Amino acid sequence: MVQINPSILLVDDEVPFVETMAKRLAKRDLTVDTAFGGREALKKLDSGGPSTIDVVILDVKMPGMDGLETLAAIKSAHPNVEVIMLTGHATVESAIEGMKGGAYDYLMKPCEMDLLMSKVNEAVDKKRAHEAKILDARVRMHALRRES
Amino acid sequence: MRLNPSRPNRYYRALTRNLVLFVVVVSLLPLLFTGAILLYQFEQAYQSKVEEHLEVLLKKHRRTIDAFLHDRLADIRVLTRSLTVAQMKDSSLLQTKLNLLREEYNGVFVDLGLVDPKGLQVAYAGPFNLIGANYAGAKWLERARADEYFISNVFAGFRGSPHFIVAAHKRLNGQDWLLKATIDFETFNALVENIRIGQTGFVFILDRKGELQTKPRQEVVLASGAWREILALPLKEGKVTIIEQADSLDRETIYAAASLKNSSWIICAQQERSDAFMHLLRAQQAALVIFVLGGVAIVLVSLLLARRLVRRIAEADSQKEAMNEKMIEAGRLASIGELAAGIAHEINNPVAIMVEEAGWIEDLMSDDGPLSEETLAEIQRAVQQIQEQGDRCKQITYKLLSFARKTDPTVKEVSINRLVEEVIGLVSQKSRYGGVKIITDLSAGLPPVAASPSELQQVLLNLVNNAVDAIESDGGTVEVITSQEQGDIHLTVTDTGIGIAESNLARIFDPFYTTKPVGQGTGLGLSICYGIINKLGGEIKVTSVKGKGSAFTVTLPADQNNNPASASAEQAEQS
Structure with a gap:
């Protein structure tokens, strides 16, 4: 299997935050795309397809479509994509809600880059392992068909 | 309900007076009526008793005298016959x-x-x-x-x-x-003279012409007055006639007469009324004494109680005022608490950016070799960004500080428009996340209002905060309008939120009344607004349609010192 760089979608309404964070993640050999709101993020996921983006880093508190709504939409349209929630102190409860809604993990803002990287890597591994299992299952199914 | 910070003594004096009057009237009236009715009934009963007594007495003695005369005659007849x-x-x-x-x-x-x-x-x-x-x-x-x-x-x-x-x-x-x-x-006279009625009553006998037949115990006036009247009357045999009149010395006297000796004589009795009615008079005097003493006692006690009561009320009033002050303070802190989540997030965002920029600089500097021109420019950009975000933090903390400082009730000249802008600045972050658009329509050149800036700020913050809270997640608009009408300044906060049910409208200014979930609202906000606006001599009104939104209108009198036009208009109204 060819190991390609994990692909990340960074979603937050704070433009300077998104821009700088994107640069830092790119420097750590991640493929980074950005969105400044929930709808934009969904659009990017839809156009790119689930295979191009592995992990979404999603701010909980955003005007318009907030983090939790976005999470629900992502999980229903692209169940394989892992989501890491970013939250301020006041919205930890929403982060927990997000975990219940299928988010991989959450981090407090501002966050340690090392911690974020390790979470991203874990999430990517999980997603890829999961995809591998699906692939495996498909191969087995085809083999069974051929035998019969 | 007008909260008056220091009720004048006149108010408490009037309260005392009314209490005393009320108690005195309520307790004395029944006493007076009962006493009067009982005395009247007693007097009636006593009058008939006195008359009956006289009648019985006269009849008895008439019989005795008739019998005496008859017996003496019989004695002589026996002699003439024998x-x-x-x-x-x-x-x-x-x-x-x-x-x-x-x-x-x-x-x-x-x-x-x-x-x-x-x-x-x-x-x-x-x-x-x-x-x-x-x-x-x-x-x-x-x-x-x-x-x-x-x-x-x-x-x-x-x-x-x-x-x-x-x-x-x-x-x-x-x-x-x-x-x-x-x-x-003498013997015959003794029959009559020794009859006594009470202290002053006596009996004597007259013939039909008014000649005395016995010696009355006291001087009697026959030529005029009651006896003349009685002599003029056709007295019936066996019937007692009673009249009451003042005698020659102006004493009310009871006169009674009955005929005897085949109507040729009249047996007469007279008694001073005060003597006949002695027991009644005593009862009346006792009743009067009791009434007067009781009345004095009632007045004294009610005065004492009313004073004590009013003193308590005055104490309670001043305590209530102190409580109101504390409540305003508490409500203020509560509204700041409600804002805290939004503000924490607002500060957290620039902080996160600064941390990221610092991390980015670190990333860039960790590269091996000399820093390229490009990298230096990037570091410079990052540093500038950190400064910008630091500034943002500073502004937020300044805004917050202006609210968190202790309530200062000192009255100053306050510009309503500036206050509105400050408050909207504080609420803007919260409203942005709620999808709420805040529009202002501030009338230029409004006269200042004489009020405590921190108190008025709190009123505005509560109203705008409530308006933003009323709007649900799908967004809406809050509009703040200021305007002037004659001497009054109007401030209206309108929202397109959920509105207030008509059944709740009457209660929204009650303390501790809230429809927010437990832990999210104290129910003090609007009641504090009401108290503050009332204290400033203004009024606060609300109109609301369930599902369509609400509008709160605050009317405040403009500062008279700075508005000669409206001041003279007021004077004209008063004169």
Whole structure:
């Protein structure tokens, strides 16, 4: 299997935050795309397809479509994509809600880059392992068909 | 409900006075009515009792006197029947009979005498020497001859002392002899004189012409007044007539009369009213004393209680004022608490950016080799960004500090428009995340308002905060409008939120009333707004349609010192 760089979608309404964070993640050999709101993020996921983006880093508190709504939409349209929630102190409860809604993990803002990287890597591994299992299952199914 | 910070003493004095009046009237009126009714009934009962008593007394004595006179007459008749004229002519026999009678009747009989048909007294027994006395032409003799039996009025006669005569006929050969007996006036008089009624009442006897037949115990005036009236009346046998009048000395007196001796005499009684009604008067006096003392006690006690009560009320009022101050302070902190989440997030965002920029610089500097031109430019950009975000933090903390400082009730000149802008700045972050658009329409050149800036700020913050909260996640608009109308400044906060149910509208200014979930609202915000606006002499009104939104309008009087036009208009209104 060819190991390609994990692909990340960074979603937050704070433009300077998104821009700088994107640069830092790119420097750590991640493929980074950005969105400044929930709808934009969904659009990017839809156009790119689930295979191009592995992990979404999603701010909980955003005007318009907030983090939790976005999470629900992502999980229903692209169940394989892992989501890491970013939250301020006041919205930890929403982060927990997000975990219940299928988010991989959450981090407090501002966050340690090392911690974020390790979470991203874990999430990517999980997603890829999961995809591998699906692939495996498909191969087995085809083999069974051929035998019969 | 007008909160007056320091109620004038006049208010408490009026309260005391009303309380006292109320208690006194309520307690004295029933007392007065009961007393009056009871006394009136008692007086009626007593009056009839007194009259009845007099009636019974007079009837009894009338009978006694009639019986006495009748008995004396009977004595003489027995003599005339048992003796012949010849026997009666014998003075010594008469003397024997007189002695017998005197023994038997305690000296009631004074003398006995026989008067011949010509009017000469032919025989006599008694203390005076009256043999040969000629009664021809005497009035009593004429009357006695006309009647079968005769009892005369009291008269002086030959002896010159009051007496009366009892006489009976003895007929012999067609000639009319008359046996007469003189009745001792003193004995007869004692029958009547000794009758006492109370302290002042007495009894006497009159004939129909108003001549005294007995000696009254006191001087009586017969020529005028009550007795004259009674004598003019046709007195019926066996009936007692009672009248009440003032006597010659102006004392209310009760007069009673009944006829006797075949209506030729009248038995009379008179008694001073105050004596007859002594017990009633005593009861009246006692009642009056009790009423006066009770009234004084009631007035004193109610005065004491009212004073104590009003003092308590005044204390409670001042405590309430202190509580109000504290409540405003608490409500202020509560509204800041409600804002805290938004503000924390607002600060957290620039902080996160700064941390990221710092991390980015670190990343860039960790590269090996000398820093390229490009990298340096990037570091410079990052540093500038950190400064920008630091500035953002500073502004947020400044805004917050302006609210968190202690409430200062000092009245200053406040510009409403500037206050609105400050408050909206503070709420903007929260509203942005709620999808709420805040629009302002601030009328330029508004006169300042005399108020405590921190208190007014709190009113605005509460109203705008509530408006933003009223709008649900799908977004909406909050509009803040200021305007001026004559001397008043209007501030309206309108939202397109969920609105307020009509049943709740009346309660929204009540303290601790809230529809927010537990832990999210104290229910103090609007009640504090109400208190503050009232204190400033303004008013706060609300209109709301469920599902459409609400509008809160605050009306405040403009600062008179800075608005000569409106001040003179007010003066014109007052004059």
